[in-house]
Amino acid sequence: MLSIVFLFAPAFQSAEYWAKLRPETFEVRTAIEVNAPPEKVWNEVVAFAEIPPPKELLFRAGIAYPIRAEISGHGVWRGAALHFFNGTVCGTYRSVG
Numbered sequence: 001m002l003s004i005v006f007l008f009a010p011a012f013q014s015a016e017y018w019a020k021l022r023p024e025t026f027e028v029r030t031a032i033e034v035n036a037p038p039e040k041v042w043n044e045v046v047a048f049a050e051i052p053p054p055k056e057l058l059f060r061a062g063i064a065y066p067i068r069a070e071i072s073g074h075g076v077w078r079g080a081a082l083h084f085f086n087g088t089v090c091g092t093y094r095s096v097g
Contacts, residue, residue, distance in 0.1 A: 046071040
């Protein structure tokens with residue numbers, strides 16, 4: 001009986017693929033309107049405080065955790081750096097709006 005289950009399991013797993021089922025998708029938009037000039041707000045958005053080290057045992061065992069983040073640049077292209085206790089991840093992104 002168990003061998004029949006193992007034999008037909010792959011066929012049942014591929015049924016969803018062959019049926020071309022598509023999950024329903026939704027679009028979600030969120031906006032926060034701040035009553036302040038962009039110059040004042042921008043400095044608060046891109047300036048991050050130091051993140052205190054976590055106290056959980058998992059992180060003391062060596063799992064990477066962030067210590068600070070930085071956003072730099074002006075104009076359309078910006079740079080971002082996320083500093084972990086054991087290294088840094090850097091990237092660029094395009095500013096919209």
